[in-house]
Amino acid sequence: MIVAEPKSLDEIKAMVDGYDRVLMVGCGTCVEVCLTGGERSVNLTATALRLARKVDGRDIEVGEQTVIRQCDFEYLDEVKDADKYEAIVSLACGVGIQGIARKFPNTPIFPGVNTTFMGFNEEYGYYTEMCKGCGECILHLTGGVCPVARCAKSLLNGPCGGTNNGKCEIGSDKDCGWVLIYNKMEQLGTLDKFKEINAPKNYGKAGNIRSMDLRK
Amino acid sequence: MASEATNVNSQSEAFETWIKDQPLKPPCAGACPVNADIQSFVSLVAQGRFKESLEAVRERCTLPGSLGRICHHPCEGECRRNDVEGAVNIRAIKRFASDVCADEPVSDAVPKTRGKKVAIIGGGVAGLTAAYDLAKDGFDVTIYEQNDACGGAIYTGVPKYRLPKDVVAQDVAAIESLGVTIKTNTAIGRDVAFDDLAKDYDAVLIAIGLTVSRGIPIPGHDADGVLLALPVLKEANFNDNAAIGKRVVVIGGGNVAFDVARSAKRMGAEEVSLCCLECEDEIPAFSWELVEAREEGIIINPSWGPREIRVEDGKVSAISFKRCSRVFDEKGMFNPAYDENEILGIEADNVVFAIGQGADMNGFTGTSLEVDERGRIKWDALTLKTNLPNVFASGEVVTGPGSAVAAMRNAHHAATAIERFLTTGTAGAVVVPEPLAIGRLPRHTIDAIVRKEKNHVPMVDPAERVKSFMEAEGGFDIDMAIYEAGRCMNCGRGAEIIAEKCAACLTCVRVCPFGAPYISESRVADFNWDSCQSCGICAAECPGMAIHVGFNDDTLINERIDAATSGITAFGCQLGKPEIYNPLSKATSTPPGLNFVKLMCASRLDMRHILRAIENGVDGVAVMACPDDKCRYRKDVNWAEVRANRVKRLLDEIGIGGERVEFMGSFATPEEAQQAIGAFKAKLAELGPNPLNKVMVK
Numbered sequence: 069m070i071v072a073e074p075k076s077l078d079e080i081k082a083m084v085d086g087y088d089r090v091l092m093v094g095c096g097t098c099v100e101v102c103l104t105g106g107e108r109s110v111n112l113t114a115t116a117l118r119l120a121r122k123v124d125g126r127d128i129e130v131g132e133q134t135v136i137r138q139c140d141f142e143y144l145d146e147v148k149d150a151d152k153y154e155a156i157v158s159l160a161c162g163v164g165i166q167g168i169a170r171k172f173p174n175t176p177i178f179p180g181v182n183t184t185f186m187g188f189n190e191e192y193g194y195y196t197e198m199c200k201g202c203g204e205c206i207l208h209l210t211g212g213v214c215p216v217a218r219c220a221k222s223l224l225n226g227p228c229g230g231t232n233n234g235k236c237e238i239g240s241d242k243d244c245g246w247v248l249i250y251n252k253m254e255q256l257g258t259l260d261k262f263k264e265i266n267a268p269k270n271y272g273k274a275g276n277i278r279s280m281d282l283r284k
Numbered sequence: 285m286a287s288e289a290t291n292v293n294s295q296s297e298a299f300e301t302w303i304k305d306q307p308l309k310p311p312c313a314g315a316c317p318v319n320a321d322i323q324s325f326v327s328l329v330a331q332g333r334f335k336e337s338l339e340a341v342r343e344r345c346t347l348p349g350s351l352g353r354i355c356h357h358p359c360e361g362e363c364r365r366n367d368v369e370g371a372v373n374i375r376a377i378k379r380f381a382s383d384v385c386a387d388e389p390v391s392d393a394v395p396k397t398r399g400k401k402v403a404i405i406g407g408g409v410a411g412l413t414a415a416y417d418l419a420k421d422g423f424d425v426t427i428y429e430q431n432d433a434c435g436g437a438i439y440t441g442v443p444k445y446r447l448p449k450d451v452v453a454q455d456v457a458a459i460e461s462l463g464v465t466i467k468t469n470t471a472i473g474r475d476v477a478f479d480d481l482a483k484d485y486d487a488v489l490i491a492i493g494l495t496v497s498r499g500i501p502i503p504g505h506d507a508d509g510v511l512l513a514l515p516v517l518k519e520a521n522f523n524d525n526a527a528i529g530k531r532v533v534v535i536g537g538g539n540v541a542f543d544v545a546r547s548a549k550r551m552g553a554e555e556v557s558l559c560c561l562e563c564e565d566e567i568p569a570f571s572w573e574l575v576e577a578r579e580e581g582i583i584i585n586p587s588w589g590p591r592e593i594r595v596e597d598g599k600v601s602a603i604s605f606k607r608c609s610r611v612f613d614e615k616g617m618f619n620p621a622y623d624e625n626e627i628l629g630i631e632a633d634n635v636v637f638a639i640g641q642g643a644d645m646n647g648f649t650g651t652s653l654e655v656d657e658r659g660r661i662k663w664d665a666l667t668l669k670t671n672l673p674n675v676f677a678s679g680e681v682v683t684g685p686g687s688a689v690a691a692m693r694n695a696h697h698a699a700t701a702i703e704r705f706l707t708t709g710t711a712g713a714v715v716v717p718e719p720l721a722i723g724r725l726p727r728h729t730i731d732a733i734v735r736k737e738k739n740h741v742p743m744v745d746p747a748e749r750v751k752s753f754m755e756a757e758g759g760f761d762i763d764m765a766i767y768e769a770g771r772c773m774n775c776g777r778g779a780e781i782i783a784e785k786c787a788a789c790l791t792c793v794r795v796c797p798f799g800a801p802y803i804s805e806s807r808v809a810d811f812n813w814d815s816c817q818s819c820g821i822c823a824a825e826c827p828g829m830a831i832h833v834g835f836n837d838d839t840l841i842n843e844r845i846d847a848a849t850s851g852i853t854a855f856g857c858q859l860g861k862p863e864i865y866n867p868l869s870k871a872t873s874t875p876p877g878l879n880f881v882k883l884m885c886a887s888r889l890d891m892r893h894i895l896r897a898i899e900n901g902v903d904g905v906a907v908m909a910c911p912d913d914k915c916r917y918r919k920d921v922n923w924a925e926v927r928a929n930r931v932k933r934l935l936d937e938i939g940i941g942g943e944r945v946e947f948m949g950s951f952a953t954p955e956e957a958q959q960a961i962g963a964f965k966a967k968l969a970e971l972g973p974n975p976l977n978k979v980m981v982k
């Protein structure tokens with residue numbers, strides 16, 4: 069799922085500084101699952117914003133809504149009364165934020181979260197990045213561990229000289245992706261393949277302005 | 285500022301509607317013959333709200349002090365805590381609620397709005413219960429009782445060492461206070477004619493119980509010194525100088541026989557034997573009666589049938605028994621068989637028959653009330669009607685012998701029948717659906733539940749208690765009662781899913797200490813009520829706000845938060861003690877300027893609750909959570925503290941300041957709580973008013 073982290077209240081407050089009526093819209097899918105953009109987050113953030121403005125002596129009206137997904141127009145149809153507000157703060161990932169921006173072309177849209185990565189839901193409140201969306205998956209060659217996402221340098225052949233007792237040189241709290249790959253392949257009995265050199269990837273596939281058309 | 289400590293349970297309309305729609309009820313209430321709302325009255329005691337608890341008891345169990353002593357408490361047999369370390373001591377909690385409120389003023393009379401009069405013949409358990417219901421319904425009720433006071437068998441029969449008479453009087457007074465007229469020393473048939481009554485009243489209820497003891501016509505049965513159970517018990521109850529022979533043999537194995545035997549001991553008998561047909565395992569009396577009787581030195585002789593009473597100079601001198609080889613035949617019918625070769629002889633000054641009671645129908649002979657060939661009232665168990673259109677019957681006179689609470693159940697039905705008859709003009713079947721009980725605790729949930737050993741009531745030492753008719757069993761003191769009530773797990777009033785809001789994120793599954801939530805086949809969370817303990821941890825974390833906690837619903841909590849717009853709002857466990865308990869007024873009060881919002885568990889506290897209080901204008905929020913070894917919910921995380929810290933950070937960002945929220949843990953004494961709150965107040969005074977307010981209210 070897509071993971072996002074809350075933006076600081078200060079940032080949100082600064083963004084909507086010029087407005088007195090804003091609508092805060094949550095997304096009930098990925099960002100709700102990572103406890104950042106669901107109905108509860110909308111309510112807490114909206115309340116906090118309202119109180120912060122009150123402290124400044126300027127009231128602000130904050131509407132609250134949460135839709136199933138902000139990355140689908142049909143679900144965005146559920147956003148009601150947007151025209152009653154001067155601006156929209158979206159607590160969806162960047163995709164959803166842009167979705168709502170397209171849905172309401174005349175309303176300024178502000179992001180209420182920072183979209184961070186595609187991650188795994190490890191346990192309550194803890195998520196780890198697993199995939200970079202490189203467009204050319206090689207997990208079959210690397211024991212089911214992604215070197216692009218889980219090696220700090222995205223090395224296709226590793227580890228590098230910075231590997232340190234299973235940890236990455238960028239920090240002792242980070243596993244070395246290539247040690248993970250080695251261990252997994254050892255477990256699978258495919259270490260012979262470990263020595264094979266992985267060919268360079270076509271990073272063009274990870275480039276911008278990507279789309280997919282399955283309509284044919 | 286309204287700062288009444290409010291109940292976490294059945295006080296809001298929303299809650300009432302919700303709970304009514306819940307198909308599953310706790311098994312204790314299902315096992316209780318009157319389906320008392322045990323959970324509520326127990327929970328109210330846990331919160332120190334004794335008067336309200338007593339009222340909740342009385343609603344279904346109309347004689348709380350008496351039944352708090354003598355009820356055979358089938359509820360406890362079904363309490364789910366049995367699978368942990370022992371049932372909640374429900375009966376003792378009920379007794380406590382009654383005892384602690386003994387000096388409270390009785391209720392005001394209920395206005396007689398229905399314009400109809402009901403006569404009740406017999407002021408025993410059934411009569412009093414029907415009177416309670418009907419008076420509460422606004423009927424004009426008169427009880428006719430032949431004795432000098434009401435109570436019936438629990439007044440005249442049950443011995444004082446189990447049930448002091450002033451307790452019965454207290455229970456009766458509470459019913460009388462509703463505006464019920466009680467005419468004592470008035471026997472129907474002797475002082476008032478039954479047919480007149482049936483004419484003068486819109487409806488009549490016959491609840492005359494079983495007041496005549498039976499004997500067995502064995503040789504010698506009419507000798508001097510042969511006695512019957514009920515007169516012996518009456519003597520023991522009302523004659524302070526009651527005496528009996530040195531050697532007493534009681535015939536019978538029911539509770540009445542045990543009452544007689546144990547009373548005889550207290551009346552001065554040196555050697556008391558109790559002989560019954562049944563073998564040890566079949567003895568019908570309650571198991572604890574056997575234990576307590578043996579402790580008091582009573583010899584129990586099971587499997588003996590009375591054969592002959594030896595009489596010397598017209599007086600009993602001994603009795604012989606023959607071996608009873610079986611009581612019930614293959615078909616389970618009462619059909620004793622004897623072995624005449626095996627004989628037991630016991631010397632005796634008195635023999636007491638305690639083998640059963642029958643109804644005294646003398647007052648009704650020759651009236652329009654029809655009886656069957658065996659002299660029993662012709663009665664329909666469904667409509668509770670007799671042959672006469674406006675005459676109903678209830679209690680043991682029609683159901684046969686049983687427990688007090690069973691008589692009470694039947695009387696509730698009778699009151700319903702009469703109410704319906706007086707409202708619609710026709711009688712109908714009273715059908716009471718059995719509540720569907722939630723299941724037993726699953727193993728993984730039992731393992732997760734914090735052990736809290738059961739509190740037992742103290743008993744007077746056997747050697748001491750047989751010396752007089754002083755009450756043998758003690759009651760709980762306040763701390764014991766509150767502790768014991770806190771053991772109730774609030775079965776079946778837990779988390780409920782609002783499916784359309786659930787994102788199946790698994791948060792609830794992961795934070796629940798008891799393994800109650802799961803993702804169902806329809807791919808949303810659902811909750812296993814066999815496991816849920818209503819703590820509310822999940823509801824305060826759910827990102828979709830998709831969880832409703834019955835006992836602790838948001839609407840209710842918000843109402844309480846909104847009670848304060850200044851001062852301090854405190855959140856804490858319903859079992860915490862920030863309030864000052866005043867033993868004299870038997871009421872609890874919170875320190876002035878403190879709005880204490882009780883939660884099922886402090887872990888129910890939602891960040892939103894704290895923000896709401898702040899937004900309402902309070903100057904500070906205190907969060908109180910029991911220490912982990914006191915918390916009745918096993919939790920690896922102190923959620924109240926975690927959430928308090930999150931809000932502190934948020935308030936810093938907001939510009940209100942995190943110092944306005946203080947996590948305080950919990951307190952051993954109200955004084956400690958007051959001190960901590962005092963210090964917090966001082967700190968808040970320094971901080972000045974909540975920036976959202978202009979004036980700081982001291």
Ligand SMILES: Cc1cc2nc3c(=O)[nH]c(=O)nc-3n(C[C@H](O)[C@H](O)[C@H](O)COP(=O)(O)OP(=O)(O)OC[C@H]3O[C@@H](n4cnc5c(N)ncnc54)[C@H](O)[C@@H]3O)c2cc1C
Nearest residue numbers: 406408409410430436437441471472492493679680687688
């Ligand atoms: C010795 C003994 C011990 C017991 N112990 C227990 C126990 O420990 N736990 C338990 O649950 N149950 C116990 N019971 C059973 C319990 O007391 C009965 O189930 C209950 O009292 C039945 O209620 P009732 O209203 O049907 O009859 P009763 O309580 O007997 O009431 C009938 C009333 O009608 C009155 N009456 C009768 N005829 C007339 C008339 N013609 N005019 C006016 N008034 C009349 C009587 O005086 C009496 O007050 C015990 C019973 C006895 C006898």
Ligand code: SF4
Nearest residue numbers: 095097098139161164
């Ligand atoms: S808008 Fe973003 S967070 Fe919401 S469902 Fe779509 S991808 Fe997930």
Ligand code: SF4
Nearest residue numbers: 312363364772773775
């Ligand atoms: S724990 Fe409480 S609610 Fe559950 S069965 Fe026992 S008394 Fe009833």
Ligand code: SF4
Nearest residue numbers: 786787789790792826
């Ligand atoms: S925490 Fe809420 S949204 Fe997540 S699975 Fe449970 S009920 Fe559904």
Ligand code: SF4
Nearest residue numbers: 796816817819820822
């Ligand atoms: S209320 Fe408590 S026990 Fe019930 S499901 Fe939620 S976390 Fe579990």
